[in-house]
Amino acid sequence: MSxxxxxxxxxxxxxxxxxxxxxxxxHYGHARVVHGLQGWQxxxxxxxxxxxxxxxxxxxxxxxxxxxxxxxxxxxxxxxxWVGTALVVLPAVWLLSLYRTGAYAARFIGAGTDEYxxxxxxxxxxxxxxxxxxxxxxLEVSRGFMLVAVPLLIIGTGLGxxxxxxxxxxxxxxxxxxxxxxxxxxxxxxxxxxxxIRRDPETIGLRVVGACVSDLDSAALNDxxxxxxxxVGTPYDTLDAVDDLDAEVVAVxxxxxxxxxxxxxxxxxxxxxxxxxxxxxxxxxxxxxxxxLRRAEGLPMLHVERPxxxxxxxxxxxxxDRVVGLSILVVMSPxxxxxxxxxxxxxxxxxxxxxxxxxxxxxxxxxIKFRSMAVDAEAxxxxxxxxxxxxxxxxxxxxxxxVTRVGAILRxxxxxxxxxxxNVVKGQMSLVGPRPPLKSEVDTYEDDAMRRLRVRxxxxxLWQVSGRSDLSWEDSLRLDLWYVxxxxxxxxxxxxxxxxxxxxxxxxAY
Numbered sequence: 001m002s003x004x005x006x007x008x009x010x011x012x013x014x015x016x017x018x019x020x021x022x023x024x025x026x027h028y029g030h031a032r033v034v035h036g037l038q039g040w041q042x043x044x045x046x047x048x049x050x051x052x053x054x055x056x057x058x059x060x061x062x063x064x065x066x067x068x069x070x071x072x073x074x075x076x077x078x079x080x081x082w083v084g085t086a087l088v089v090l091p092a093v094w095l096l097s098l099y100r101t102g103a104y105a106a107r108f109i110g111a112g113t114d115e116y117x118x119x120x121x122x123x124x125x126x127x128x129x130x131x132x133x134x135x136x137x138x139l140e141v142s143r144g145f146m147l148v149a150v151p152l153l154i155i156g157t158g159l160g161x162x163x164x165x166x167x168x169x170x171x172x173x174x175x176x177x178x179x180x181x182x183x184x185x186x187x188x189x190x191x192x193x194x195x196x197i198r199r200d201p202e203t204i205g206l207r208v209v210g211a212c213v214s215d216l217d218s219a220a221l222n223d224x225x226x227x228x229x230x231x232v233g234t235p236y237d238t239l240d241a242v243d244d245l246d247a248e249v250v251a252v253x254x255x256x257x258x259x260x261x262x263x264x265x266x267x268x269x270x271x272x273x274x275x276x277x278x279x280x281x282x283x284x285x286x287x288x289x290x291x292x293l294r295r296a297e298g299l300p301m302l303h304v305e306r307p308x309x310x311x312x313x314x315x316x317x318x319x320x321d322r323v324v325g326l327s328i329l330v331v332m333s334p335x336x337x338x339x340x341x342x343x344x345x346x347x348x349x350x351x352x353x354x355x356x357x358x359x360x361x362x363x364x365x366x367x368i369k370f371r372s373m374a375v376d377a378e379a380x381x382x383x384x385x386x387x388x389x390x391x392x393x394x395x396x397x398x399x400x401x402x403v404t405r406v407g408a409i410l411r412x413x414x415x416x417x418x419x420x421x422x423n424v425v426k427g428q429m430s431l432v433g434p435r436p437p438l439k440s441e442v443d444t445y446e447d448d449a450m451r452r453l454r455v456r457x458x459x460x461x462l463w464q465v466s467g468r469s470d471l472s473w474e475d476s477l478r479l480d481l482w483y484v485x486x487x488x489x490x491x492x493x494x495x496x497x498x499x500x501x502x503x504x505x506x507x508x509a510y
Contacts, residue, residue, distance in 0.1 A: 041106055172201055175207075212232050239269055290305040352419060369416050430455070449477055
């Protein structure tokens with residue numbers, strides 16, 4: 001006989017009639033909130049976890065195979081207890097390591113390089129943990145297995161994340177997967193922030209739908225960049241703008257009225273609405289690795305590291321430049337000779353063009369290029385000066401009559417720049433750096449532009465991979481100054497990879 005247990009009638013009644021809270025925290029903007037992800041964000045993170053797990057399985061199998069075949073292990077990996085252990089433990093530990101380093105943080109989805117740094121940190125943490133456990137508990141973890149598996153984990157996971165991110169980029173180009181954003185601040189800073197967001201929506205992932213400005217009568221509101229952005233009111237109307245425009249993000253530019261406790265209270269109110277808060281620190285063109293947060297008695301201060309223009313990393317860059325440059329010169333010498341012969345046969349003029357440029361520290365040097373123009377190109381420059389294509393500082397003419405037949409092909413794919421390898425080997429230039437300017441250009445520089453001369457000029461740089469000759473002087477300067485302040489060996493490697501892509505496309509070169 002079964003006995004059904006029932007709660008006393010009075011207890012069930014009290015459970016149904018819970019007392020109302022003495023204070024309604026939601027009325028004051030302090031209610032406990034459970035933040036959720038959008039559907040596409042949740043699907044993306046699930047795909048990331050599946051890809052990461054699949055990469056870990058492949059890395060485990062390849063590591064076991066390498067342990068047997070490459071490191072002369074006497075135990076067949078197929079018959080070893082390692083198989084089951086590795087195929088279960090490695091994916092689980094790898095996913096946990098990625099989670100602990102923030103690789104699944106929603107704020108990294110489709111934005112910046114922090115996601116890839118988290119993957120690298122996870123690989124280092126995994127190696128350190130395995131080494132410690134092996135030593136502490138005398139575990140027989142194969143060094144050959146780890147030597148192969150960990151690099152595969154880092155590279156494979158990073159590549160998988162990059163491929164998944166391309167799907168987000170394509171969707172954002174169609175206007176999808178963008179977060180509705182309200183920008184708050186002074187009119188001029190709001191306009192600049194909107195300009196920055198619209199410059200690269202694929203990476204930033206924001207769509208500006210409204211603005212709250214403190215100076216409603218400012219001339220900056222006539223800036224064309226604000227076309228299509230609804231002007232809601234002043235910063236005091238931010239919450240109304242969020243509710244009316246269904247915003248998911250509030251971006252605050254540097255503004256004295258929105259700082260300290262006022263900004264803190266705004267964050268509380270946005271938290272209850274499930275809206276993210278982004279705050280511009282008021283400092284521009286500084287990369288994330290140079291920024292860190294210092295705390296002093298509860299006061300958070302942003303610490304900005306000085307740019308690297310000396311020290312071990314800078315000297316290592318010079319060594320890498322010369323070694324890689326010399327290697328390229330040896331490998332490509334037959335090609336360089338063939339190109340020189342084609343130029344010579346085209347119009348019987350010299351194969352190389354030499355021109356004085358200004359380099360590191362303002363020191364002049366002679367830059368070498370393949371000649372892509374007629375022999376009398378310099379003499380004819382004055383006749384064409386008024387026909388430039390919108391860039392007076394850097395003279396560029398889309399259909400320059402001085403360019404030869406062979407020169408047009410060389411310029412399209414930047415082949416005319418190859419002899420600058422000689423300058424790299426001599427230490428006058430770098431593989432990556434600002435564009436080497438003419439003396440006449442430097443004479444027109446303002447104080448800010450002079451900062452370009454703090455480092456060695458490069459064969460390629462951010463200007464090369466971001467539009468080449470299509471860039472305005474202001475954009476070229478902005479990119480070069482950003483590079484001078486934020487360069488790193490990793491950034492140089494990234495620019496070199498992007499250069500290959502830009503050269504193959506052949507766009508923006510004339």
